[in-house]
Amino acid sequence: MARLWTAFLRVPLFWKILLANAVIVAVVVLVCHYSSGMGGLVPVLVAGVLLSALVNAVLLRLALGPLHALEATAERVSEGDGSARVPASPVADRDLERLRQTFNSMLETGTVYRQRLREITARALAATEEERKRIARELHDGIAQSLAALRIRLRVARAVQDERERAKLLEQVSSEMGEAMEELRRIARGLRPPALDMLGLGPAIESHARNIADATGMAMDLRLEDIGHRLPPDAELALYRVIQEALSNIARHSGADTFRLQLGVAGNHVHADVEDNGRGFDVAAAMSSNGGLGLFGMQERAGYVGGTVAIDSEPGTGTRVHVLVPIYESARYAS
Ligand SMILES: Nc1ncnc2c1ncn2[C@@H]1O[C@H](COP(=O)(O)OP(=O)(O)OP(=O)(O)O)[C@@H](O)[C@H]1O
Ligand SMILES: [Mg+2]
Structure with missing residues (x-):
């Protein structure tokens, strides 16, 4: 009996309502047929309409119950609870069960996507940080040292009296400046292929x-x-x-x-x-x-x-x- 009831719940809503109404109409017709002598048709028809309304209301409530769970889950997700999933419902029909599974797998895909996005952002941030450290190191150990040395040479050149000696020193400074510029270009090249x-x-x-x-x-x-x-x-x-x-x-x-x-x-x-x-x-x-x-x-x-x-x-x-x-x-x- 319980198994029969579960099987009935799994039947799509459309067929449930159709079946229930057909059964009610059949019962009303049968009762009318056998009770024509017992007080007329009106009470039987009223009872039939009431029964029909009741059965339809119960069926719709049972069938649409799982939709409320779906709505509640969507609300939790929109409030930031990415782990929320729609629980399976014993009264859901096949269509609703399929909808639940699709909805949950959509949420799952979204969660995996966000997780990967977080990982890749973290990786990009770490790479940027690493790159900055590398550039800072190269600027500090390379260009900064070269410029400091050049400054000293210029000071020395300024103090030298002998014209030829000074020209020689300035020539050296000029060539070292060329090297420093090349070094700078090399660093810049590293930033973009x-x-x-x-x-x-x-x-x-x-x-x-x-x-x-x-x-x-x-x-x-x-x-x-x-x-x-x-x-x-x-x-x-x-x-x-x-x-x-x-x-x-x-x-x-x-x-x-x-x-x-x-x-x-x-x-x-x-x-x-x-x-x-x-x-x-x-x-x-x-x-x-x-x-x-x-x-x-x-x-x-x-x-x-x-x-x-x-x-x-x-x-x-x-x-x-x-x-x-x-x-x-x-x-x-x-x-
Ligand atoms: N051309 C390919 N031929 C065979 N397998 C591949 C190929 N491209 C990707 N794969 C497979 O797909 C997996 C994922 O590739 P993906 O580039 O995302 O990561 P990865 O190369 O392992 O690591 P990384 O994050 O450094 O790129 C790989 O580990 C490999 O198994
Ligand atoms: Mg790869």
């Missing part, structure tokens, strides 16, 4: 890909269209970093012997494809696990400039990373 500004996106990517191929012994197939300066500097940098991560993953994880890199313009997008013929992997599992942040970071970085990253891979099939970055007309950059 120099090839990107000096050569443009395509050649910068080519130079990086060649380094990877040389270092790993992989064969490469480059098809790089000249995309000029269609992207603003931040979008160029984002695309460059995404390709860098894709190539780094190929070198570290794929076991491939060849990779292919394409860059071009299609419509109002710049697109890049990075493919390898390596072992491939389960993308959904890699994205949801607590492993690396590279894949997640690629999507975030592309997202910041309005772009997207699609990763196609399966174990045994190689991997293809497809990046699209929009070209905004207003942002066409002159060379």
Whole structure:
């Protein structure tokens, strides 16, 4: 009996109401049929209407109860409780149960996303801090020392009476200033891939890909269209970093012997494809696990400039990373 009742509760609301009303109508008809001699139809019809209202009210309350749980959970989440989930309800029908599961899995995806975003932000902050320390060290130990030494030499030169001796010292100062300037340039280059500004996106990517191929012994197939300066500097940098991560993953994880890199313009997008013929992997599992942040970071970085990253891979099939970055007309950059 209990099992029958549970099975009835699982039946979709539409059928429950239809069934209940059909049963009530049938009962009323039967009672009318057998009680025509006992006081007329009116009391039977009134009882039928009341019964129908009662049964419909009970069914609707039972069926919609789980929706209140859904609403309460949504409220908790919006108040900041990311761990809130809708509990299973013994009276939910199949449709509501499906809705509950979809809702919970949406919350789960959101939680995982926020967690990864936190990790990547923490990593970016740590990297920025590390970079600042490195620059501070280089400025302090390099340029600052050179400038201090130059100051002393200038003082010495000023005190020297002999013209030729002074000229020689000033010449030394001038050459050391040149070295200090070179050092400064080197530090500045470290802040943004120099090839990107000096050569443009395509050649910068080519130079990086060649380094990877040389270092790993992989064969490469480059098809790089000249995309000029269609992207603003931040979008160029984002695309460059995404390709860098894709190539780094190929070198570290794929076991491939060849990779292919394409860059071009299609419509109002710049697109890049990075493919390898390596072992491939389960993308959904890699994205949801607590492993690396590279894949997640690629999507975030592309997202910041309005772009997207699609990763196609399966174990045994190689991997293809497809990046699209929009070209905004207003942002066409002159060379
Ligand atoms: N081209 C590829 N071929 C095979 N497996 C790959 C490839 N790219 C990524 N993977 C798999 O996906 C996982 C996640 O990659 P992801 O770049 O997010 O992290 P990671 O490279 O391990 O670490 P990092 O945070 O330093 O990038 C990798 O550990 C690897 O197993
Ligand atoms: Mg990686």
